[in-house]
Amino acid sequence: MEYRLTIKEMPEELRPRERMLKAGPHSLSNSELLAILLRTGSRKESALDLASRILKEKEGLQFLADAALEELVGIQGVGLAKAAQIKAAVELGKRLAAYKGEQRFTVESPASAANLLMDEMRFLDREHFRAILLNTKNHVLGTETISIGSLNSSIVHPRELFKQAIKKSAAALILAHNHPSGDPTPSREDVEVTKRLLEAGKIIGIEILDHLVIGNGIYVSFKERGLI
Structure with a gap:
């Protein structure tokens, strides 16, 4: 009987999994990627041989995309476990291809930024200093609480603000803090x-587009007042 090397017996630089770890999944052939999913072969052929045979005899990737679970199980060397792994991977690939990403909120004006934070910040009993993190298209990457102060003042250090911005790869920021009194008039400390x-x-290299002071249902924009 003809003897075939198992994947474990191959030189390390030829093993699909090791090659993927070293050079990335894009460097692997379709057979090698399928072999990683199959994990093991049989007494007669390695996982790589089995993967090559499936793709050669069954119309390649199109077959994998369209095949029912029963069709995969019917292939010699592919049991229920291997068939389920293949179908799961194919289905995940289809879902990724259809995935459009979450619709991100876009800041178009100081009012839209204020509306994003108003309901959450208008009734806070202490000053909270927050930052809206934006990408290059003004899509919101997230909001971060930078510091929480006392009843009438908040303390924020540039280190804490930009640490979060750099961590999220933000291109720009909109600053915001609330006045528990409900009056959003900026103080001298706010300006400084x-x-x-x-x-x-x-x-x-991270631009600050605006600083909002949130009051009770109203806000002040430094940009609109010409303070930025």
């Missing part, structure tokens, strides 16, 4: 803190 953060942002 904003100037300091603007300067830090220019050095780091």
Whole structure:
């Protein structure tokens, strides 16, 4: 009987899994990718031989995309477990191909940014300093609480603000904090803190587009007031 090498007996640089770890999945052939899914072959052929035979005899990837579970089980060397693994991988691939990504909120104006935070921040009993993280298209990547202060002041350090921005690969920020009094009129401290953060942002390369002060149902935009 003809003897065939198992994948474990192959030189390490020829094994599909090791090659994928070293060079990435894009470097593997269809047979090698399928062999990784199959994991094992049989006494007569390795997983790589089995994968090559399936693709050669059964119209390649199109067969895998269309085949029912029963058709896969009917292939010599492919039992129920291997067939289920193949179908699961194919179905996951189809779902990824159809996946459009989450629809991200886009900040189009100071009002839209304020609306994003208003309901959550208007009734807070302490000053919360937050940042809206944006990508290059002004899509919201997330909001981060940078610090929580006292009843009438918040303390924010540039290090804490930009650490979160860099971590999320943000291209720009909109700053926001609330006034528990309900009056969003910026204080002198608000203006000074904003100037300091603007300067830090220019050095780091992350633009601060606006600073919002959230009151009870109303807000003040530094951008609209010409303070930025």
